[in-house]
Amino acid sequence: MLNMVVCIKQVPMVSELPWDPKTGTLQRDLAEGMMNPGCRSALDAAIRIREAEGGQITALTMGPPMAEEVLREAIALGADRGILLSDRRMAGADTAVTSTILAEAIQKTCPGFDLVLCGFATSDSETAQVGPQLAEALDIPGVAYVDEIEVNGRAVRMQRLSDNFLETLEMDLPGLITVTTGVHAPRYVPLGGLEAAFSEARIVTLDAAALGLDPERIGARGSATRILNVYSPTAEKKNIVLTGTPTKIVAQLFERFDDRIGGAISRDLKSDKKKS
Amino acid sequence: MDFNPCMKHKLVRKAVRMFAEAELGPIAHDIDRDARFPWEVVEKMQPLQFFGLQVPKAFGGAQMDSISYAITVEEVSRVSAAIGLLLTVHNSVGAYPIVRFGTEEQKRRFLPAMAEGERIGAFCLTEANAGSDAGGVETVAIRDGKDYVINGTKIFVTNGGVCGTALIFAVTDPQNPQRSSGVFIVEKDTPGFTVGEIEDLCGMRANPVSSLFLEDCRVSEANLLGKPGDGIRIGLVTLDTGRLGVAAQALGLAQAAFEDAVRYSKERQQFKKPISSFQTIQNYLADMATEIDAARLLLYRACALKDAGRPFSAEAAMAKLHCSATASRVTNLAVQIHGGYGYSKEYDVERYFRDAKVTEIYEGTSEVQRMVIARAVLAQRT
Numbered sequence A: 001m002l003n004m005v006v007c008i009k010q011v012p013m014v015s016e017l018p019w020d021p022k023t024g025t026l027q028r029d030l031a032e033g034m035m036n037p038g039c040r041s042a043l044d045a046a047i048r049i050r051e052a053e054g055g056q057i058t059a060l061t062m063g064p065p066m067a068e069e070v071l072r073e074a075i076a077l078g079a080d081r082g083i084l085l086s087d088r089r090m091a092g093a094d095t096a097v098t099s100t101i102l103a104e105a106i107q108k109t110c111p112g113f114d115l116v117l118c119g120f121a122t123s124d125s126e127t128a129q130v131g132p133q134l135a136e137a138l139d140i141p142g143v144a145y146v147d148e149i150e151v152n153g154r155a156v157r158m159q160r161l162s163d164n165f166l167e168t169l170e171m172d173l174p175g176l177i178t179v180t181t182g183v184h185a186p187r188y189v190p191l192g193g194l195e196a197a198f199s200e201a202r203i204v205t206l207d208a209a210a211l212g213l214d215p216e217r218i219g220a221r222g223s224a225t226r227i228l229n230v231y232s233p234t235a236e237k238k239n240i241v242l243t244g245t246p247t248k249i250v251a252q253l254f255e256r257f258d259d260r261i262g263g264a265i266s267r268d269l270k271s272d273k274k275k276s
Numbered sequence B: 001m002d003f004n005p006c007m008k009h010k011l012v013r014k015a016v017r018m019f020a021e022a023e024l025g026p027i028a029h030d031i032d033r034d035a036r037f038p039w040e041v042v043e044k045m046q047p048l049q050f051f052g053l054q055v056p057k058a059f060g061g062a063q064m065d066s067i068s069y070a071i072t073v074e075e076v077s078r079v080s081a082a083i084g085l086l087l088t089v090h091n092s093v094g095a096y097p098i099v100r101f102g103t104e105e106q107k108r109r110f111l112p113a114m115a116e117g118e119r120i121g122a123f124c125l126t127e128a129n130a131g132s133d134a135g136g137v138e139t140v141a142i143r144d145g146k147d148y149v150i151n152g153t154k155i156f157v158t159n160g161g162v163c164g165t166a167l168i169f170a171v172t173d174p175q176n177p178q179r180s181s182g183v184f185i186v187e188k189d190t191p192g193f194t195v196g197e198i199e200d201l202c203g204m205r206a207n208p209v210s211s212l213f214l215e216d217c218r219v220s221e222a223n224l225l226g227k228p229g230d231g232i233r234i235g236l237v238t239l240d241t242g243r244l245g246v247a248a249q250a251l252g253l254a255q256a257a258f259e260d261a262v263r264y265s266k267e268r269q270q271f272k273k274p275i276s277s278f279q280t281i282q283n284y285l286a287d288m289a290t291e292i293d294a295a296r297l298l299l300y301r302a303c304a305l306k307d308a309g310r311p312f313s314a315e316a317a318m319a320k321l322h323c324s325a326t327a328s329r330v331t332n333l334a335v336q337i338h339g340g341y342g343y344s345k346e347y348d349v350e351r352y353f354r355d356a357k358v359t360e361i362y363e364g365t366s367e368v369q370r371m372v373i374a375r376a377v378l379a380q381r382t
Helices: A037-053 A065-076 A095-111 A130-138 A193-199 A246-257 A263-275 B006-026 B028-033 B039-049 B066-079 B083-099 B104-115 B231-267 B281-308 B312-342 B348-360 B366-378
Strands: A004-009 A011-012 A033-035 A055-062 A080-083 A115-119 A144-145 A148-152 A155-162 A166-172 A173-180 A204-205 B120-124 B141-146 B147-157 B164-173 B181-187 B193-198 B208-221
Touching: A004 A037, A011 A065, A033 A037, A037 A055, A037 A065, A037 A115, A037 A148, A037 A173, A055 A065, A055 A095, A065 A080, A065 A193, A065 A204, A065 B006, A080 A095, A095 A130, A095 A204, A115 A130, A130 A144, A130 A173, A144 A155, A148 B193, A155 A173, A155 B120, A166 A173, A166 B006, A193 B006, A193 B066, B006 B039, B006 B066, B028 B083, B028 B348, B066 B083, B066 B231, B066 B281, B083 B104, B083 B120, B083 B164, B083 B181, B083 B231, B083 B348, B104 B164, B120 B147, B120 B181, B147 B164, B147 B181, B164 B208, B164 B231, B181 B208, B181 B231, B231 B281, B231 B348, B281 B312, B312 B348, B312 B366
Parallel strands: A004 A055, A004 A115, A055 A080, A080 A204, A115 A173, A144 A173, B120 B164
Antiparallel strands: A011 A033, A148 A155, A155 A166, B141 B147, B147 B208, B164 B181, B193 B208
């Protein structure tokens, strides 16, 4: 029986969101929210663990009141309860402050927790910092970018792909794991679960005062970092025609794109050349 | 009056859209081309309770409200109207009559398998000489002890080729058809029940629409919904709900065609400009947007009336009439905006165009909807 916490963030649904072509930024006021895909995978991992080991899943999010939607969705997918941390004074928090607030909330609302699961990163800011920082704030071990999780008693065995190597790691509980996307197909929301998530489930909302947070140390005011600029990366397409004999073309290809088409092959070609 | 969708309805839309785009999106074109019923997707829909949308929880359903139901059908139809059709027929005229008129015993016997999607529902009213005229049914169910023996032929049965549980309209006294119509729950493994050939239709091709033959098909009196003579009343109430589903389906089609048309008009260049910069195209898009919006409001209003337990028959007819007309007009304009490409099977708008027409025909033709609306108007006003 594991006491699990899944941290979930509501992110803008980029596919539905227009860009402001003049500033290159997302028109967030037009944004529909959705559950961050990494968080969806983390919740999915928690449900798998509960299927194997039993336990309870608390879905936790920090955000504006509309972020309640991802908690309802999490409950429809299988979470047992939802906790929303919402307070205007928390707005604009950087990753460090976010982790501190989440840690405080976990300690207050989930005493004796065994495992915290987060997405590996969020699709709106992509920092991948909150998970590891949260492990620090909770003073527990943390492993990031995990694909597979297996719980055996008080130990967790994890697999992750790291620089083209598969790593197997083990960690004692309590601990924190950030989960990647793409290994398991996302679970779809069962429609009856969704109905019940609204008619039966209750969401607990906590503000800064309920968490006993110092208003000076939260939100944009308490954050040490500032976002200076957000812009859309521009990708350019260019046609390049290589000319000459086939041997010359291949040589040019490796000269120009060595790093992209695999250094090993290129090195082999070069050493072959030296030999001959 | 609040025109904003609530959090639940927003989430229903997102959840169904996510499923439909991922699972039906990649095959929607091919199942139409091949007239193939996608069992592999149906199997994924079953555990998500797509087949028990408005069946009570106690019988394994999702017990959704009617707006959630409409949004579900709309979003599935936005990707594949043929599968939207499967859902609306199964849920609103297959399972719903049993929810509404069934005895506790009938609900226990039939609903769980239908809500699981293990038995797909069909509604069989139309015959060679009956359709809009429900009183013209010639299929007979003759009493024999504690059974009824059914004989007759049903045509254009949506889901016919895959149905597990069919609701059959039949008359128990051929001398007095108007007063003796009944609805019988017939399961496909009943001896004497056979499925005819799959129809070769203009649109909705992934749905196996077929004839059904009943030859000395013996069912227990426990399979009769309501009492003998209740048939027409059950049929009319059922069709009111069915119309919400078909309206939602038509709306989903219109929405899909509209989105494709907007996207294409921004991409397609003529005279060195995107065609969306031309006023004619803008007028088309403006009309499409306006009609779709009006259709959606009519539909959700009818759904809200139903959920509030208020009369909604005329409002459902208005929604169905306007949503289906909108689907036909909007898909037509979407083909027009796509030009020659719109007429090609390579583009989805060609499929939407073919699929849309029948929404003006089934579940009561547009002419019948006007009859229903006019009747209400004349009854309400002096």
